[in-house]
Amino acid sequence: MPGTVVTFYSYKGGVGRSFTTANIAVLLARWGYRVLCVDWDLEAPGLPDYFRPLLGAEPAAGVVDLVDDFLAGASQPGAHITRLIGEGGLDLLAAGRADARYVGRVQGIDWEGLYERGFGEYLEECRQQWITDYDFVLLDSRTGVSDIGGICTAHLPDRLVVLYTANLQSVQGAVDIAQRANEARDRLPYDRPRLTVLPILSRFDSREEYNRAEEWRRICLDETKGLYHDWLHQAVSPDAMARQLTLPYVSYWSFGEQLPVRDEPRPGPDQISYALETVAAVVAHDFDRTDLLAENRDAYVGAVRSKKHQFRHGVRVSCPRSTLDIAAELVKALGELDVRANLSLSGDRTLLTRAEDDARHLCLVVDREMSRWQSAELELFLHRTVGQDRRVMPVLTERTDARVLPGYVRNLQYLRLGPSLGPAEVAREIAGQLAGGSGSSLLDLLRQTTRARLRPARWFLVDEILRDLFTADDATADELAADLALAIRPRGHDDDRVPAPPGVRRALESAVKAHEEATLRKESGRP
Template sequence: MPGSVFTFYSYKGGVGRSFTLANVAVLLARWGHRVLCLDWDLEAPGLGDYFRLRLPGKPRGGVVDLVADFRAGRFAPEAHVMRLRKAGALDFIAAGREEPGYVRQVQEIDWEGLYDEGFGEYLEKCRGQWTNDYDFVLIDSRTGISDIGSICTAHLPDHLVVLFTANQQSIRGATELAGRADAARNLLPFDRSRLTVLPILSRFDNREEYGRSEEWRKTVVAATAELYRAWLDQGVAPETMSRHLTLPYVSYWSFGEQLPVLLEKTPSADQIGFALETVAAVIACRLDRTDLLAENRDAYVAAVRTSRQEFRHELRVSIPRGAVGPAGELVAELKKLNVGVVKSLSGDRSLLARAEDDARHLCLVVDGKVSRWQAAEVELFLHRTLGQDRRVIPILTAGTEAAGLPGYVGNLRYLRFGARGAAGVARDLVAQLRGGTPPAGDDSDLAALLARVRASRLRPPRWDLVGELLTDLQAAVEAGDDPRANELAADLAVAAKARSPHGDGHQAALPETRRSIDRLLRTLARTAAKPNHRKDLG
């Protein structure tokens, strides 16, 4: 997936825009993302001051040198990148060289003329390289209304992070800018989706004047509610999200250029690092899954924090005590297939504590019902799956009915111990985890069979094809041990009798044959319609 560009903007200075960007960048890089920061506040650059102690030296070039490169016919935006020390994959492009000629270099730039000469296409090419090389590109834009501001707020970003304080001028400037940026974006000759805006209430002190702060919060929510409409989950109120996207005023961090996220390792709710983590998590999720944030902020952030971690095991197999035998055989077969697997036996508290973070996927062996212990395992695991390719795969023992399982398990695609034994289940499980060839009776086979049945329903009916199709369908059902097997088998028996050229009730049974095929079609259509949530036929 290509990277996303976030521009940080404020209508007025002094709202902590560069401070917020720098801390968010450090968090994203710490969480395993590739991050590029650009200081596009060319007239008053300052983002580099937050990174000063981790930069390898003074900038050799920067944003203004992109203009020089364009005029010289060069394309090498990577030449101006500096990698921060001991900060993960965090790169920085300064505004320019720190030398006396920098100011003149900025003053001589005619942005409108540059665009007439084709600089927009050149910048678009730079943007393409950045989004290819990085997960997140964070741009620090200058304040106010300007040509540079238009580049940063309309041309380059996918998302706009608008910071403002609790006063009418700051709020109005931020919301009006968002509207102008969206309008300017529509005039661009480049393919862009609608600009989404993340409003951040900054330097907000609700500890000294709680009553007044709540009144101002209502004012802020009313003014910014429309900005949430394009991305906020419908079940989440703007007021709820506004509280999550508020940076408190903490006087200690108002002195100098500091990175509290490096010092507040496990920040509490009253520390600014806590709020910065929330903002960084929303950005890491690209403004998605806000329903989970509203439900449980700590779980939301923790899931993002561990989304790029390396797991010790590929699969954890949760084993109820009534299924130790078949589950143990399954683990042995998985090891033969070179799967890094670890067992979790119900009752082992030390393993329960690690259920969410030491294995990428969770295999839930269900014997009759999901035990309370397994329910706790699933809950812990699901709290760590946000934005990750991590799956819960149930495997049902013989006699376990899927219809009786709770929704969070019953709606998942499952496998079942059957005639194929543990070895067959292990092969099917590996195919799911590693994207290999699906087992017999899986979605692709059923979809093909369904297409053949539909294709056979011509006018007049081609009953000569019914026998072949029903045989194939029966084979798909019998390949597994699905609880619908009896129902489908009964339909097949009626249809088989009806199609027999020697059957006594052949002519009378033709309507029943049609009804049988219709039932099969409906069953298989339900099966094939939702492949991600389909109950497996094996």
């Protein structure tokens, strides 16, 4: 899949555009994406100052060198990339080398003349190379109306992020540029779809003058609401989304060029990195699944954080102190089966906010009942699991009654420790499930089929339906399938009852058939 070019633009200066671009780039790179940041604000370049802690050396070249390459008749664009260190696959294409010649080089560029000589086709080659090498190319554009602004807002991007502050010049200028960009794209000799635009209210302080802040929220929404129609889910109001896409003013971060996302790895709602994570997640989701964002912001961010996340462990084994020895044996046995596992011992619930999401799957060793720690650990795991191939695998001691477990855990396939099933045998069962060798994982298969369309608030309802579907006769199965379709229907659907969509119904039928065939093979001893 080719990468996506996203331009960050502001009509006026002082809105935090470069600040936002740099921090979003760090987040995307941290989440496992390959990211290139391009500093197109040639008159006032600033990205190298934000990336100073990540620079091994000063940029030796940049965008202005692309112009020189073209004028020199280069057969293909030069790279001129500066590698950044410490944040995954993050690279920088600076404006140029910051030396005594730089200002003169910029002032000597005749953009109109360049395009007449074929520079547009040359930039297309640059763009093609970038989207081949990177998942995201983030352009930090110059402010105002300019030739460079046209390159960044009309020619190069797939998506446009416009930042504005709560004044009419800023917001109306941003909306006007978005409209001009789409009109300009219609005249380009390149195949470009309509530009989708993400409006961001930046440096917004609602803490002291609350009434005036709400008044200006309304004014800004009235000016920008037309920008939401091309991408916002029909069940989500522009007002609800605009509140998610607001960057608060935090005076601490207004001094110097800083990257708060590096100092706030697990931010709370009152921290600016929390809002930056939300914007980064919208970019990573390609402006999609906004109904999930409106309903469960943490799940929305967690989905993209996990998509490219490289887990250090395959399984986290969570246990209370009463089963510590058993859990330790289980971790050891999993390791011998080439399943990387780590141990999580129940403790202070507040520690969970600082817990690293370092294992793909969660194994809960439950003794009598789930501890409060395990309940909180499970809740946190589920928040980070929406739409991902990650499993919860309960292991119950002999004295644990499954009926006292929470609904979601009770409905999962669980393993029971006993005389014939010790830690080593449980490890083999878990390894088999993760390798796809267990024929009894129908519930997991059905959940994976539906979760892409499933709202988190419906998890428990759908789990109950799936559980009952196993023991239902044909007539009841039809009714339950309709219940399932109702539970996962698109938000805003007005019908009280909807038939099972053909795709869901076929998936259910094929999953049941696969389960039956696997059971027959197991009973007959065939592989």
